[in-house]
Amino acid sequence: MAFQKVGDYFVLVHTAMAPTDEEWDEWMQHYTYASILVVTDGGAPTASQRKRMKMRVDELRALPGVPNRKEPKVATVTASSFVRGVLTALRWFYHDAYAAFPPDHINQALTYLDVPPRYHIAMKTAVQTLRMQLKKAKGSGQTRTMPDEG
16 A cells, blocks of 8 residues: 655555555554545455544544534545445445546546646656555555655
């Protein structure tokens, strides 16, 4: 798993494997109350990692000024029609907080997240850069982060 902040948004890239707890904990240390573009080859957080994400979001919501901010969204880009179906069902229960898109619809994913057009190229570049980093790491189990681009 690898991630990068671009402007007020995060790009999170998964391989076909679930992230390790160490990778997820590093991600949680960096996550702020922001929308996320997720690109996955099939990997997804485990149940305990999803629970920690919910706890982190609840923690951030409790900070002064955060409850009045726009609710963050998650757009997942994946070739898996099964994953897209699951996320579509989640969307029904979580008031449009989640949406899924096939790989050739990344522009629609960015629009769904309300990413300003000036960040589109940087977000797409981040996806490619993070994918290359993960290929180089080849299962080393290390989280790869990039500096903020925004």
